[in-house]
Amino acid sequence: MAWSSIFPYAYYMVQSFEVPEHDIAFYSGALVAVFTLGEFLTGLAWAHASDRIGRKPTLMIGTIAGLVSALALGLSRSVAVAIASRAFGGLFNPNVGLVQTCAGELATKEQQGKARRSPSGASVTTGVSLG
Secondary structure, eight states, rough: TTTTTTTTTTHHHHHHOOGGGGGGGHHHHHHHHHHHHHHHHHHHHHHHHHHHHHHHHHHHHHHHHHHHHHHHHOOOOOOHHHHHHHHHHHHHHHHHHHHHHHHHSSOOOOTTHHHOOOOOHHHHHHHHOOO
């Protein structure tokens, strides 16, 4: 959700920063991409952190960081601040692997196959497109 919620308005947000017309698409793409890059760079670190300090504290850190990131993005007045806030949100988002891990740990032995199943590419793409 944090990754895809920006899709409908990224272009218009960058345009509101008075970026030259030929650079708007580039900065809109960067605004979306830095979040995913941040998740990629810190995914394993968050997995290790959740093993050390626990699942709930790790999820709470991610939730608070997501709130701060969203507020910073919403209040940003420049492309640099907007991109930095999205990067912060991605770097401090432990949800990539942690939510599936929690679901697998909470499921009974019979339910674990369903709990650990990742959504297929088609369902994710359809959800993002319709959302």
